[in-house]
Amino acid sequence: MVTPPPFSQSDQDRLLRVLGEARRELTSTAIGVPRRSLLKTGVETVVDNIDELAFLLTGHRKFYHLKEHSTSWTSPSSPPPTLGDEEPSG
Secondary structure: OOOOOOOOHHHHHHHHHHHHHHHHHHHHHHHHOOOOOHHHHHHHHHHHHHHHHHHHHHOOOOOOOOOOOOOOOOOOOOOOOOOOOOOOOO
């Protein structure tokens, strides 16, 4: 069993958010790095440590791993929502 962290819930939420942002940036930046480079190894080590810290904070081993995508609309016959209300130019 994992001992609960000594952080308040708001501190824990903030820490998990910041760690998640760092993890996303590291993994996206490392995509073009050669596989057997020191930089790639360093990134993988930091990401592994972020995952371990998230496990200690949450008890979930795969806290940051991709989850199934959900949609914000309910009917497949209707189009997905748009990001803006821009009118097509033309």
